[in-house]
Amino acid sequence: MKIIRKDDPPKEDRTNAPIFFGGRVTGQAIVGKDMNEYFNFSIVSFEAGARNKFHAHTSDQVLYVTEGSGIVASESEEVRVGQGDTAWIPAGEKHWHGATPESSFAHISLLSAGSTTTVFD
16 A cells, blocks of 8 residues: 655646646646556646647546636537536547636546547647
């Protein structure tokens, strides 16, 4: 067993990663490939207005909102989400997620360990 305290994983600035735009984004890798072979579990935090581009994963993705107000969108709909809400995005679905213009936003992301991401411009 291993206990990971909320401030143990370093917050990495991901603002300049090619998938993000619109403001500052940080990420904390909580449980990843170094600890297991099945899933990646991380926290991603967006400042107001920051989001990611349309993208798709090769595995299902689960997003659990921990703070603020955000949007999870597919090609056909945009849904506002808030603390305690969960979004399930099936493998291959083109989508984006991020903060609303007026609120910061954070979510836990769960993906399978071997999942890859394709970003669409």
